[in-house]
Amino acid sequence: MIGRIIDVFDRRFKFKDDFKKNVLDHPVPPRVNFTYCFGGITFLLYVLLLVTGIAAMFFYVPSVEHAFATVEYMTFDLPLGNIIRGIHHWSANLMVVFVCLHMLRVFVYGAYKNPREFHWVSGVFLLGITLAFSFTGYLLPWDQKAYWATKVGVLMPKSIPLVGDFITRLLMGGSDLGALTISRFFAIHVVVLPILTAVFLVAHFLMIRRTGIAKPL
Amino acid sequence: MGNKDNKMTDKQMVFYPDFLFREAIAALIVVxxxxxxxxxxxxxxxxxxxxSDSSFKPVPEWYLMAPFYLLKLFPPSLEIMPTVIIPxxxxxxLLIMPFVDKNPEVHPKKRKLAMLLMGVGTLLVILFTVIGVLTA
Amino acid sequence: MPDNNMTRRKFLATGIGVISGAIALGVGGAAITAVVAPAVTNKREDKWVEAGNADDLVQGQFNKINIAYDAKDAWMEGKIKLLAYVKPDGDNLFALSATCSHLGCNVKFDEQSGKFKCPCHTGVYDATGKNISGPPPKPLSHLEAKIEDGKLFINTGIKEA
Known part of the structure; x- marks a missing residue:
C-alpha cells in the first residue's frame, strides 16, 4: 500500500533511484558499534524538540504579563500539556548529554581528522547553537529561576572593556530585563536558532555523505 | 541488501538496513x-x-553549572576570565582543533598528548559541575 | 554585432547586481538597526517614585524597600519592580541599590555580620556598600532618596557607582 503510494509520486518526481543510490545503499564501514548512534540520537532529540516546541507555540505568549500564565495553563490545565512540556524539557537535557557524548566519541576515534575537519567545525557550531537554545529557552516561562539565571547570563559580557555594556543592553533590548528581552529571546529561540541549526545540520550531513563515516579503530 | 550475517563481521555494510536499524533501535530506546x-x-x-525579591537563590541547569561555578573562583580584577575569556x-x-592536531594517527594509544589534554579538559568540566551542584 | 551585445549584457548584469546589492544592504541594514536600536533607546526612566511611608522606616538600620512603580518598558505599560536598602540616620537617608555589581542578583543584608551578601557567587559588601570580598568588581550603587510629606521617595535612575 505505502509502496504503491510512493510509486505514484516516483512516476512524477523520479526520486526513488537517487534516494536508494545516495542514501540507502551508502556504504558503512564494518564493525561500527553502538557509540556510532550518538549523532543520530541527537538528531532524533532535535526532531522531538521541534515537534513539541511547535505544539507549545500554539499556547505560549512571549510577554512579561502573559508568559508565566500561559506556561502555567499548559502545565496544569491543558490536556497533555504537561507531557508536551515534559518531553521538550527532558529532550533538551538529553540533547546536551548526547551532543557531548557524540563529540567525545568522535574525538576518541580521531574522526575529526583529514578529510573530516569541517564535519567537526560544523559540529562545534551545532554545540554552540544547542547551548544558545538552552539559554534562550530557559527564560521563556518567566519564573524566578528563568529571570535570575538569565540576568546572570546577560550580564556576563558586561566585563568586556568598552563594548561589554552595549552587548548586555543589546541582549536585554534595553537597560533592564523586561518586555523586549522576552520577545527577542523568543524570536531567537523559535526562528533564528532553528534556521541556523538547519543550515549547519544540512552541511554536517552532506559532508558525512561525501566522506562516509570514519572507520572504527 | 541480502547480507544477513552482518553482526560484527568485517563485511562492508550499507546504510539501509544494516546501520539504520541499529540506529533506530537505539533511538527508540531514547524516545x-x-x-x-x-x-x-x-x-x-x-x-x-x-x-524585587532577594530570597531566591538562582541555580542554573546542571549543564551550565561548570561555567556558573567558575564565576565564583575569580577575584574582581580577573572577572573577565570566567565571563568571556575562558568560554x-x-x-x-574546539573550532581549530582539527587544524592544530596534525597527527595522522587515529588510534587513541598513538595520540597520547591529545587524549591527555581532552581527558583533563573533560574531567575538569565534570569536576566543576559536581562541585557546583554540591555547593549550590 | 557580438561586441555590442556583450557590452549590453555586461551593463545589465552590473546594473542588476548593483541595484540588488543596494536593496539587500538597505533592507538587511534596516532590519539589523531595528533589532539593535532598543539597546540604546529603551532606558530605565530616571524618575522619583514613591516607596512607602516614612514612618515605617526604622532609624539607624537598613530597611528593605520593595519598589513597584508604573512605567513604560518599550510598548508595555506596567509595574517595574526594584529592591533597595534604605538606612535613615537622623535627617539623612542612605540608600543602596540591592543589585549586585557582579552579575545582577539581589544582595541580602545579613543582620549578624552587618554586611550585604550576594546569594549567587558569594560576593560580600560592607555596610557602606563597598565590595570587600568575592567577585564583585564595584561597590553597590548609591540611590538618591528623600522624604516628602511623610512619604519615602527613591530615584530609579541607574547611577554607576
Whole structure:
C-alpha cells in the first residue's frame, strides 16, 4: 500500500533511484558499534524538540504579563500539556548529554581528522547553537529561576572593556530585563536558532555523505 | 541488501538496513526514556519572576553549572576570565582543533598528548559541575 | 554585432547586481538597526517614585524597600519592580541599590555580620556598600532618596557607582 503510494509520486518526481543510490545503499564501514548512534540520537532529540516546541507555540505568549500564565495553563490545565512540556524539557537535557557524548566519541576515534575537519567545525557550531537554545529557552516561562539565571547570563559580557555594556543592553533590548528581552529571546529561540541549526545540520550531513563515516579503530 | 550475517563481521555494510536499524533501535530506546521521564517527573512551575525579591537563590541547569561555578573562583580584577575569556577560548580551541592536531594517527594509544589534554579538559568540566551542584 | 551585445549584457548584469546589492544592504541594514536600536533607546526612566511611608522606616538600620512603580518598558505599560536598602540616620537617608555589581542578583543584608551578601557567587559588601570580598568588581550603587510629606521617595535612575 505505502509502496504503491510512493510509486505514484516516483512516476512524477523520479526520486526513488537517487534516494536508494545516495542514501540507502551508502556504504558503512564494518564493525561500527553502538557509540556510532550518538549523532543520530541527537538528531532524533532535535526532531522531538521541534515537534513539541511547535505544539507549545500554539499556547505560549512571549510577554512579561502573559508568559508565566500561559506556561502555567499548559502545565496544569491543558490536556497533555504537561507531557508536551515534559518531553521538550527532558529532550533538551538529553540533547546536551548526547551532543557531548557524540563529540567525545568522535574525538576518541580521531574522526575529526583529514578529510573530516569541517564535519567537526560544523559540529562545534551545532554545540554552540544547542547551548544558545538552552539559554534562550530557559527564560521563556518567566519564573524566578528563568529571570535570575538569565540576568546572570546577560550580564556576563558586561566585563568586556568598552563594548561589554552595549552587548548586555543589546541582549536585554534595553537597560533592564523586561518586555523586549522576552520577545527577542523568543524570536531567537523559535526562528533564528532553528534556521541556523538547519543550515549547519544540512552541511554536517552532506559532508558525512561525501566522506562516509570514519572507520572504527 | 541480502547480507544477513552482518553482526560484527568485517563485511562492508550499507546504510539501509544494516546501520539504520541499529540506529533506530537505539533511538527508540531514547524516545521511550524521554517519554517515561516526562510521565514520571511532571513539570512544575516556580514562582513568577520578581525583580524585587532577594530570597531566591538562582541555580542554573546542571549543564551550565561548570561555567556558573567558575564565576565564583575569580577575584574582581580577573572577572573577565570566567565571563568571556575562558568560554571563548574553549570554543575557539574546539573550532581549530582539527587544524592544530596534525597527527595522522587515529588510534587513541598513538595520540597520547591529545587524549591527555581532552581527558583533563573533560574531567575538569565534570569536576566543576559536581562541585557546583554540591555547593549550590 | 557580438561586441555590442556583450557590452549590453555586461551593463545589465552590473546594473542588476548593483541595484540588488543596494536593496539587500538597505533592507538587511534596516532590519539589523531595528533589532539593535532598543539597546540604546529603551532606558530605565530616571524618575522619583514613591516607596512607602516614612514612618515605617526604622532609624539607624537598613530597611528593605520593595519598589513597584508604573512605567513604560518599550510598548508595555506596567509595574517595574526594584529592591533597595534604605538606612535613615537622623535627617539623612542612605540608600543602596540591592543589585549586585557582579552579575545582577539581589544582595541580602545579613543582620549578624552587618554586611550585604550576594546569594549567587558569594560576593560580600560592607555596610557602606563597598565590595570587600568575592567577585564583585564595584561597590553597590548609591540611590538618591528623600522624604516628602511623610512619604519615602527613591530615584530609579541607574547611577554607576
Amino acid at each position: 521511550i526514556v524521554v517519554i517515561a521521564m516526562a510521565l514520571l517527573m511532571p513539570m512544575k512551575m516556580g514562582d513568577p519572576a520578581d525583580p 571563548l577560548l574553549t570554543f575557539i580551541f
